[in-house]
């Protein structure tokens with residue numbers, strides 16, 4: 336597919352048809368991710384493919400428990416909490432393929448001061464965004480759709496414990512992949528000239 340066509344066709348899909356995503360397609364997405372630019376060329380990433388029902392259930396239930404606590408802390412009522420958590424849980428459960436991109440801090444440079452250490456971490460986060468975008472575009476290229484959920488970013492320690500990840504592996508997102516149940520309404524994009532300054 337022509338590059339700009341692929342870029343333009345990509346959109347966030349939040350509801351998928353039940354069709355399975357074959358593991359060779361998953362491998363194609365991960366191979367595209369691995370081609371992304373990264374700080375020092377170090378590819379500070381781990382992609383956790385939630386392949387088994389047990390892994391999925393573990394992560395869904397751990398994230399739901401923490402999110403319930405966060406919403407209660409924000410003073411949402413019980414009915415609102417149920418609705419929001421159940422919708423999110425259902426969305427994750429029904430996604431044919433789930434990939435959790437994580438930043439791998441173990442391969443980053445270390446600095447004695449917080450500023451440079453923070454910049455090093457930010458570079459890793461920027462690069463995983465590039466890797467994720469590669470995956471999203473490759474999915475479109477292969478006739479699939481994908482969505483981006485930020486949920487793990489809000490409970491990284493819970494996810495680490497649930498999946499027995501080391502503390503240096505920091506979950507960033509949950510990428511859902513499948514074939515769209517129906518084409519979502521396309522969101523209007525801001526004109527790039529409004530996002531640009533020439534100095």
Ligand SMILES: Cc1cc2nc3c(=O)[nH]c(=O)nc-3n(C[C@H](O)[C@H](O)[C@H](O)COP(=O)(O)O)c2cc1C
Pocket residue numbers: 345346347348349483484485486522
């Ligand atoms: C860092 C990041 C986090 C996002 N988190 C979520 C999310 O938690 N839930 C969701 O439905 N979409 C999420 N999205 C998708 C955006 O809502 C979506 O990209 C935006 O609305 C533009 O729509 P489009 O992707 O169809 O162009 C996220 C996107 C990014 C880049």
